[in-house]
Amino acid sequence: MFVYYLGLGWRSLRRNPVLTALMVMAIAFGVAASMITWSVFRVVSGNPIPWKSSQLYNVQIDNRGPQYxxxxxxxxxxxxxxxxxxxxxAHKAPHQTMLYDIAPSVLPQNANDLPSTTTGYATTADFFTMFDVPFKYGSPWTNADDDGHAAVAVISDALNQRLFGGANSVGRDVTLDMHAYRIVGVTEHWDPKPRYYDAYDNMEFANPAQVYISVNRAVDIHVGMAGRNNCGGAPAHFSNDEQWLHRECAWIPFWAELPTQADAERYKEFLTAYSAEQQQAGRFQWAPNVRLRNVTEWLDHEKVVPAESRISLFVSIGFFIICLVNTIGLLLAKFMRRSSEIGVRRALGATRREVYAQFLMEAATVGLAGGVLGLLLTIVGMQGIGLLFEPDVARLAHLDMSLLLTTLIVAVLATVIAAFYPTWRAAQVQPAWQLKSN
Structure with missing residues (x-):
């Protein structure tokens, strides 16, 4: 019967080509608009580390006063x-890390090539363990390397391809801003989106970092900061690096890994006690003011999801609903024009359940046709997505098999749901009235 009803559905599409075309186009445009905006929203609003997001906490301490x-x-x-x-x-967390953005010049291995600027972070050994950074060769440097201010580096697979042709470069040197670093590890491609650990510098959707060095070594040799320096409105003129380091300016994101909620509560108590000590020492002139947010809370606080992606998704869903309402009206007109056919079928013994099956299958064929056209419109629409969103966000949207399958499934399911009322009306047709009037 499934094949029989499917055949009836396709023949019905050809019977009223204009009405069918209107329904197919309504479904196609509605589902394409929704899928295009969904492709962006799913990337920017996802949990970048779901297996661990409740254990990683961003730390905030008020070091400049309520006026700022x-x-x-x-x-x-x-x-x-x-x-x-x-x-x-103090090391009150099992794992903790600090970091800041750097943009060093990389000296190529080939003397005939020109140096190039890359991006990365000055950080600590725990960074790689906390954020589950995957390694292709080698491993992170150690805490002993941090304590010893060692000139060590971890580079990305992309930078390793550029400098060493993809070979295992562990143990070799890389020159950054005319300083040599021993490579201890090469990461796999690692690009969590949003980049939760550096939302402070608006790097949530930036290109992947290429190099990591020890923060203690970076401070020793005065590796400049490439990120944001917030001094709370106070003058930011420094005569030397030491003065810059010890001014009350915010520029270092700090993360702590706390396995349980009890650990997080104890750590927040520690932060409050630390702030109180600074107040008693005369450094802070205000009551302790600290925050401790896990990954999802931090992303919400930073409003990482672009407002335009949320608004455009809501608008496109609203447009899709309007298209479905129009489809309901068209299906109702299409089905009720066949009242005499329904009456004859019922008189010959067809049950209402069979009428439901026939017309819902017919609606499913409309949805499938709309979904196929919607796929084509989605592919075309993805090419112009940069007109709606910032380049860093637009480049994240991509077509994949899941999006294509979702487009077809949504089109078919939405059309079948929209067909329930027209089908119910068709199933209520009284055979006796139709036979008498015809």
Whole structure:
């Protein structure tokens, strides 16, 4: 019967080509608009590390006073150097890391090639363990390397391809800003989106980092910061690097790994006690003001999901609903024009269940045709997605098998759901009335 009803459905599409074309186009345009905006929204709003997001916490400490804070007395989104080092030395979390953006020049291996600028982070050994960074060759440097201010580096697979042709480069040197570093590891392609650990510098959707060096070594040799430096409105003129390091300016994101909620509560108590000590020492002139947010809470706080992606998704879904409402009207007109056919079928013994099966299958064929056209419109629409979103966001949207299957499934299911009312009306046709009137 399934094959029989499917055949009836396809023949019905050819019977009223204009009406069928209107329904197919309505479904196609509605589902294509929804899938195009969904392709962006699913990337920017996803949990980048779902297996661990409840254990990783961003740390905030108010080091500049309420007069410079955001509404709600929100402290700075990053720490200054003094507080970051103090928390690292206290080591109240099983794993903790501090980091800041760098953009060093990389000296190529071939003397005939020109140096190029790359991006990365000055950080600590725990960075790689905390954020589950995958390695292709080697491993992260160790805590002993951090303590010894070792000139070590981890590079990405992309940079390794560029410098060493993809060979195992562990143990070789890479020259960054005229300083040599021993390569201890090469990462696999690793590009979590959003880049939750560096939302402070608006790097959520930037290109992947290429190089990582020890933060202690970076400070020793004065590796410049390539990210944001927030001094709370105070003058930011520094006569030397030491003065810059110890000013009350926020520029170092700090993360702590806390396995349980109890651990997080104890760590927040520690942060409050630390701030109280700074107040008693005369450094802070205000009551302790700290925040501890896990990954999802941090992304919500930073409003990482672009407003235009959320708005465009809602608008496209609304447009799809309007298309479905129009489809309901067209299906109702199409089905009720066949009242005499329904009456004859019922008189010959067809049950209402069989009428439901026939017309819902017919609606499914309309949805399938709309889904196929919607796929083509989605492919075309993806080419112009940069007209709606920022380039860093638009380049993340991509066609994959899951999006293609979702487009077809949504088109068919939505059309079948829209067909329930027209089908119910068709199933209520009284055979006696139709036979008498015809």
């Amino acid at each position: 804070n955001e509404p709600g007395n929100e402290p700075p989104d990053a720490l200054n150097y003094t507080d970051a080092v103090a928390l690292m030395q």
